[in-house]
Structure formats: C-alpha cells, structure tokens
Amino acid sequence: MEPLSLSVEAVSHRHPGRERDTPATVSFALAAGEKALLLGPNGAGKTTLLLRIVGLLQGPGVVRVGNEETSGGRVRRLRRGIGFLWQNPDDALLLPTVLEDVALGPVNDGCGAEEAMARARSWLERLGVAGLAGRAVRELSLGEKQMVSVAGVLAREPGLLLLDEPASALDEAHRDGLGSVLAGLPATMLTTSHDPAWWAARGWGHRIDLG
Amino acid sequence: MRPDARTALLVSLLAGAAGLASPRGAALALGALGLEAALAGVGPRALARRLLPLLSAFAVLLLLLPLAPGPVLDVTLRGLAVSAATVVLGAVASWSRIVAALQGLGLPRTAVAFLVILGRHAAGVGEEARHAHHALATRGGYDRPRNLGRSTAALLARVLDRALHRADQVAHALELRGFQGRVPGLPRWRPQAEELPHYALALALGAVAVFEAGPWSR
Numbered sequence: 001m002e003p004l005s006l007s008v009e010a011v012s013h014r015h016p017g018r019e020r021d022t023p024a025t026v027s028f029a030l031a032a033g034e035k036a037l038l039l040g041p042n043g044a045g046k047t048t049l050l051l052r053i054v055g056l057l058q059g060p061g062v063v064r065v066g067n068e069e070t071s072g073g074r075v076r077r078l079r080r081g082i083g084f085l086w087q088n089p090d091d092a093l094l095l096p097t098v099l100e101d102v103a104l105g106p107v108n109d110g111c112g113a114e115e116a117m118a119r120a121r122s123w124l125e126r127l128g129v130a131g132l133a134g135r136a137v138r139e140l141s142l143g144e145k146q147m148v149s150v151a152g153v154l155a156r157e158p159g160l161l162l163l164d165e166p167a168s169a170l171d172e173a174h175r176d177g178l179g180s181v182l183a184g185l186p187a188t189m190l191t192t193s194h195d196p197a198w199w200a201a202r203g204w205g206h207r208i209d210l211g
Numbered sequence: 212m213r214p215d216a217r218t219a220l221l222v223s224l225l226a227g228a229a230g231l232a233s234p235r236g237a238a239l240a241l242g243a244l245g246l247e248a249a250l251a252g253v254g255p256r257a258l259a260r261r262l263l264p265l266l267s268a269f270a271v272l273l274l275l276l277p278l279a280p281g282p283v284l285d286v287t288l289r290g291l292a293v294s295a296a297t298v299v300l301g302a303v304a305s306w307s308r309i310v311a312a313l314q315g316l317g318l319p320r321t322a323v324a325f326l327v328i329l330g331r332h333a334a335g336v337g338e339e340a341r342h343a344h345h346a347l348a349t350r351g352g353y354d355r356p357r358n359l360g361r362s363t364a365a366l367l368a369r370v371l372d373r374a375l376h377r378a379d380q381v382a383h384a385l386e387l388r389g390f391q392g393r394v395p396g397l398p399r400w401r402p403q404a405e406e407l408p409h410y411a412l413a414l415a416l417g418a419v420a421v422f423e424a425g426p427w428s429r
Contacts, residue, residue: 054387056383056386056387076386079386079389080389082387084387086384090338091380091383091384092384092387092388094327094331094381094384094385095307095327095395096305096306096307096330096334097305097307099395100307100394100395103395104388104390104394104395105388105389107393107394107395107396108388108389108390108392108393109389113395113396113397113398116395117395138338152388153388156388
C-alpha cells in the first residue's frame with residue numbers, strides 16, 4: 001500500500017479519574033513515508049496518543065490519515081491502511097500457531113488461504129524468524145512473540161505504521177534485523193521508544209516529545 | 212499422528228450421534244473416543260486432565276442413582292459421551308483448525324468470529340490462571356494450608372479481572388488486525404493412508420449410530 005500522511009491537531013486526552021491530560025495538547029504532521037519517534041517518560045500518554053490516532057479512544061482534537069479525518073464511519077475503512085503494534089504482544093496474537101496468526105490479516109483482507117500463508121511465510125523470513133512458522137504461540141518467548149506480532153502487522157502491508165515499543169523485548173540481533181526491515185519499508189511510521197538514539201541512527205529523524 | 216481437523220470433526224460428530232442414540236451406543240462411543248485419542252497420540256494423563264472436570268460434573272448425577280438407577284445411568288452415559296466427544300475433539304485438533312474446518316463447511320462469518328473470540332478467551336483465561344498460580348507459588352501462596360483459601364480467592368479475582376481486561380484487548384486486536392470473521396482455511400482435503408485407522412473408527416461409529424437409532428435395535 002502507498003504510504004499515508006498523518007496529521008495530529010490539538011489532540012489531548014483525559015483518562016477517567018485523572019487530574020491531568022495524558023497526553024497534554026499535541027500537534028504534529030508527518031509527510032507520507034516519513035519516520036518519526038514519539039518520546040516521553042512513562043505515563044506521558046504515548047500509547048494513548050497511538051490509540052487516539054487509530055480511533056480506539058475518542059477525545060478533543062483532530063487526526064487525519066491520508067487527509068481523511070479518523071472519526072465517524074470512516075475510521076473503519078481507514079484502519080485497513082494502518083498497522084498497529086501493541087506494546088504487549090499477548091494483546092495482539094489471536095490464533096494458536098504462528099503461521100496462522102500472521103496469515104490472519106491477509107485472509108481477512110481477501111487473500112486466498114495459500115496466498116495468505118505465502119505472504120505470512122515471506123514476512124517471517126524477512127524478519128529472520130522463519131523457523132517459528134510451525135510453532136505454537138503460547139510456547140514462544142516474549143521476544144519471539146514480539147517478532148511474530150510485527151510480522152502479523154506487516155503482512156497486511158499498511159501505509160501507516162504505529163509501533164508501540166516494537167523492539168523492547170528483542171535481543172541485539174533481532175533488534176538490528178527489525179530495524180533494517182522497518183527502515184527499508186516505504187510506509188509512514190510513528191514509533192514509541194525509550195532508546196531514541198538507536199532509532200535515530202536508522203533514519204527516524206523526526207522527534208515528537210510528549211515530555 | 213494427529214488427524215486432519217475435518218477427520219477429527221467427523222469422528223467426534225459420529226461419536227456424539229452414537230452416544231445420543233442409546234446407552235449402549237454411548238458406552239461404545241466412549242471406548243471409541245479413547246481409541247481416537249490414543250491414535251492421535253494424546254497420552255492417558257493429558258486426556259484424564261481434560262476429562263476430569265467432566266467426570267466430576269457428571270458425578271453429581273450419580274447421587275440420584277438410588278432413586279432411579281435406569282434413567283440416571285442412561286442420562287449420565289449419553290451426556291458423558293456427547294461431552295467427551297467435544298473434549299476429545301479439542302485434544303486431538305487445534306481449535307483454530309476446527310473453526311477452519313467448520314468455515315469450509317459454510318459456517319457464516321459471524322459464527323466463525325464468535326468461535327475465534329471464544330477460543331481466544333478460553334486460552335487467555337487458561338494462561339492467566341497459570342500465571343497467577345505460578346506467581347502465588349513463588350510468593351508463598353501455597354506454603355501453609357491456611358494460605359490456601361486466601362490464595363484461591365486471589366487467583367480467582369486475578370483471573371476474573373484479567374479476563375475482563377483481555378476481553379477489551381481481544382476486541383481491539385480483532386478490529387485493528389482487520390478481522391472480519393475469516394481464519395486461514397485448510398488445504399484441499401485428500402484421503403491419507405496414515406489416517407486410515409481414524410476413517411475406520413468413523414465408519415464404525417456411524418454404523419453404531421445408525422444401528423442403535425434404528426427400529427431394529429428395540
């Protein structure tokens with residue numbers, strides 16, 4: 001899919017029972033294909049902002065993906081082009097074996113079973129975890145689950161990627177592999193991380209600080 | 212060898228049918244299900260672990276045995292056979308493959324979605340219970356008999372709380388991953404020599420179901 005631009009205008013969020021907004025009012029724009037880092041201390045509202053962008057939380061401010069506002073009935077259609085990676089991979093993995101889970105998105109996007117499986121295998125291979133294809137998800141380590149979760153997101157080939165701490169559980173080799181694959185993709189990316197220097201060295205030049 | 216999900220589904224459906232047909236059919240179905248599990252490589256201990264909750268549920272019925280031995284035994288045997296058919300199906304084939312088999316038979320998207328969500332929740336609750344159990348075990352929760360009540364309450368509260376949280380997460384994950392009631396399908400079905408014992412079992416169960424349900428069995 002073609003990369004999608006992202007625009008966030010005066011978005012803030014107040015969780016029920018809290019006395020302050022997390023995030024406090026924030027505005028920024030990413031051009032199609034741009035790669036940005038979303039920074040801030042724990043509890044600053046990084047994940048909340050990602051959930052606002054994808055329309056799972058509602059509140060003040062306007063979010064546009066590919067120049068279309070993510071509100072009302074449009075949000076479901078727009079989500080087809082958005083890949084969302086949860087910080088905790090257990091929240092995203094839905095089927096019992098790795099290959100089935102990675103193929104789930106393509107199947108629901110209308111690919112035939114064989115094409116979906118081939119695409120799932122291809123993404124697992126690109127991420128250097130082809131050996132996990134036949135494994136049961138519940139037997140994987142946290143890092144392995146994180147890689148499978150990334151493969152599941154990338155298998156839908158989205159135009160905008162919202163990645164919540166995508167490398168937090170990975171060893172150095174897998175982190176490097178993931179960084180290279182993501183850097184080579186044309187999609188627009190917004191990535192939360194507590195290691196900005198590592199991502200900056202791989203092309204994530206734009207920084208959005210919620211601190 | 213684990214059978215194809217469609218074969219496992221057929222064996223379980225026919226075992227359920229044989230079980231419903233008569234008490235004798237139910238007894239034969241229970242034996243056949245044990246054989247099916249053994250053929251699929253499910254060990255007796257793993258099978259017993261899955262069947263134990265079932266047996267304890269039906270044990271309540273046995274309290275009524277002195278009052279009406281015939282009908283109680285009849286209901287217990289038939290109920291056990293049908294429930295065991297479901298349990299054995301879950302033991303020999305992956306849940307998602309069973310759903311894929313049903314999808315191939317024309318199950319509507321809504322029903323597929325329901326079964327996927329149900330399967331994910333069941334797995335999630337199992338995982339939460341195991342994590343909570345491990346956490347309690349490593350933090351002295353079971354060290355003294357008097358801790359047991361408090362630990363059990365803590366375990367149940369944690370499982371319930373996390374199950375509710377997970378329900379939200381699963382709903383969001385399904386939405387964000389584009390789930391529209393379809394799971395990866397099974398490859399085209401072809402008869403396989405390794406599955407011959409399962410086919411034979413299905414045939415025998417089908418014969419039992421027909422024979423026991425027919426007028427000639429009375």
